[in-house]
Amino acid sequence: MGYAHYTLSDGREAGYGVEAICDKEGCDTEIDRGLGYLCGENPDGWRSEEEYGCGNYYCGSHQPDHECPSQGCGKFDPTGNLSCHRPAGHDGEHRDPDGSGFTETEEGEE
Ligand SMILES: [Zn+2]
Ligand SMILES: [Zn+2]
Numbered sequence: 082m083g084y085a086h087y088t089l090s091d092g093r094e095a096g097y098g099v100e101a102i103c104d105k106e107g108c109d110t111e112i113d114r115g116l117g118y119l120c121g122e123n124p125d126g127w128r129s130e131e132e133y134g135c136g137n138y139y140c141g142s143h144q145p146d147h148e149c150p151s152q153g154c155g156k157f158d159p160t161g162n163l164s165c166h167r168p169a170g171h172d173g174e175h176r177d178p179d180g181s182g183f184t185e186t187e188e189g190e191e
């Protein structure tokens with residue numbers, strides 16, 4: 082797949098060459114549909130079940146703050162070098178996008 086311009090499984094145009102506005106309702110911040118604005122690591126159609134992300138594109142303020150049906154786990158390993166990109170609430174070990182697994186960090190006091 083090319084990254085500048087491609088078509089999503091739902092027919093939307095995407096890629097960093099595609100100008101768009103934030104997918105958050107009521108927000109008209111101009112963005113592009115590159116991976117930097119995507120919620121998730123991979124767009125719809127290329128995302129595996131093991132990855133978080135709703136496949137929409139958000140500006141910097143709404144990317145971490147939208148009603149996401151598939152939020153990331155977001156836990157870090159104790160070194161802070163790995164972060165989990167599996168969906169929140171997943172079973173088993175946490176996993177970095179490069180496939181490195183790790184288990185829970187210092188936070189465990191719930
Ligand atoms: Zn926005
Ligand atoms: Zn999302």
Ligand SMILES: [Zn+2]
Nearest residue numbers: 154156165175
């Ligand atoms: Zn995790």
